[in-house]
Amino acid sequence: MDKSNKSGAEALIHSLHLEDVELMFGYPGGAALHIYDAIFNQDKVEHILVRHEQGAVHAADGYARATGKPGVALVTSGPGATNAITGLATAYMDSTPIVVISGQVKSNLIGTDSFQETDMIGVSRPIVKHSFLVQKAEDIPQIVKKAFHIATTGRPGPVVIDVPKDFTDPGYKFEFHYPSEVNMRSYQPPKAGDTSRIKEAVDLIEAAKKPVIYSGGGVIQDDASNELIALAKQLNFPVTNTLMGLGAFPGSDPQFMGMLGMHGTYQANMAMHNADLIIAVGARFDDRITNDPKQFSLGAKKIHIDVDPASVSKIIHADIPIVGSAKECLSALLQELNSRDLKLNESEISAWNQQISDWRDAHGLNHSLLELGPQNGKILPQQVVQSLYKETNGQAFITSDVGQHQMFAAQYYHFDKPRQWINSGGLGTMGFGLPSAMGVQLGYPDSTVACVTGEGSIQMCIQELSTCLQYGLPIKIINLNNAALGMVKQWQDMQYGGRHSSSTYENSLPDFVALTESYGHVGIKVTQFEDLESSMKECISLKDRLVFLDVDVDPNEHVYPMLEAGNAMDHMWLGKEEKTWK
């Protein structure tokens, strides 16, 4: 089966099949045509034709994030390759396992400025985990094997395979052999953590009086949610998740403090600031979390578990660094907890949990906004997210774009399961929502997939509405339409004296309902609060159709809490006039 004569293009596609790739996203072009012909001649790997290469990479990324399996995109050389760059950078920042195959001009033309030539290896270098330029057709199987190994192990990330057209020529065949394993002297991702440090970590846990578990995307990537929950439950420690980590700990669990950071909840940020122990798992203390690192949680010892040694002590010094996979390290930690006659400071921890509960009561998010009805005659964007949550019973996959709507979705939809919340956290890529939802929907054809977006973001990849029709993808697009680039406008309100420089459209927005209908889908417009819940119900109930729910929301609403720039985590704006400091 594995040993037969194949062309480079056939070898490439068959190698993907042997890596259990069931579908890939792409867009054909000259340098990739041999590969496309090989796709036509087989039925193992399905190809989804997108409308723009950025969409292909985001779709592969969304598929990977939702299913845990590597996503694959195929693009041609030149503009095909450069259009894939934003998608690669998005996957790189959020450490998602994808493999992007780019056609390249014939090897003898490389460097001659030939038609549709771009140095893809060079252009993508800083935003890939690794990349390969194929040097001869026979190398293709082992390069594919290595690419998937690198993309999916250690700290996952995108890998590029750049394939000159002559190495996929159907006129040249060679004996196909797929390697059974990868052996790379220069790449050995860490597995279990240092057990001596795990003992020290448990010593700190026993000493803690104001502990916080702070977990990020690494827990989701490593399928370590069960271990995280077990740890938190056993210790009764409060938990916060980063934007990338939402769903790793059940969002509706009382022990969950909500998201932390820039737009994190009051109680999560206060707990981080006042903690005496932070257990960081698969999170990287980035600037949207720490605010000013010099004023970050000065009284806390930090245990930092991460698979990437370079993330540990990069921004915040780790008292106990534990390098290893989240799953393995958390298991080892649990084992150590269970092997001891554990003595926790139970009364202090109980008082700490009470303090957090008091903070929540004082300034926590109001999750019953729907009951308030319209505000000044307008629908609040948060109410739309709550209505979506209600109508989907909290069970939908939610993708999002970037801006206020993303934060409202993160704050108000309680994600109870890992991989349920798909967003571009690191790069902040507008245009990610719809194509990533295609990947999620193809991974889970029977599930409800909603893309919470805004009228700005959705227009960045709106061409994929056509792809959704071709493949029958019944995505629910929930457009929080505030007729402005909301987050930009919010910053302009708060920091630029309300000067809305290029953040509004001067009545140039399309009629989204008509636009959606012209693509063959269903569009529903909501302008009145009274229609919100019934329209949401209708939208979600149309199981087999893509529905674009265009909701006019209060254009003046801001996202709060919001950390004050350049300060500690307890400095938060809680409203337009309300802040936590004097």
Added chain:
Amino acid sequence: MKRVIALLMENQPGALSRVVGLFSQRGYNIETLVVAPTTDPTLSRLTMSTEGDENVVEQITKQLDKLIDVVMVTNLSGSEFVERELMLIKFKSDSFPRNTFEESNIVSKNDEITNVQVVGTSSELDKLITEIEGNNPVEIVRSGSLGISSDKTSLSTEN
């Protein structure tokens, strides 16, 4: 403070650009950089010197180690080590400072031009450059630092 980092990487196209690119990408500065294949032709050894505190060097070595083409990295300046640099200097023969150099330093000589070579630590070479300033050297070329640890450890895939 000056730091010297040495690494072994796969001797293949693109590997060097990943290493060099990392420095600009992460905002680190490269003072000197030397690359050559090792006795194992599949590996290149790269030595670089950079300025930075302990935390910066730790980040640099960790980030370098993450690169798939990098086989191993060491911070030579983390323990005792020897650092040497080669310098070639071109003088007009009539202003060649005879007393500063040994005959063995001279690598080419004619009526017009005298070229010398000097090996030393980077700071020795810095000092020498100030000394010969008055002789108006025509051209000075420095190789960048090479380094090797003073103890029995070695950067090798063998051990």
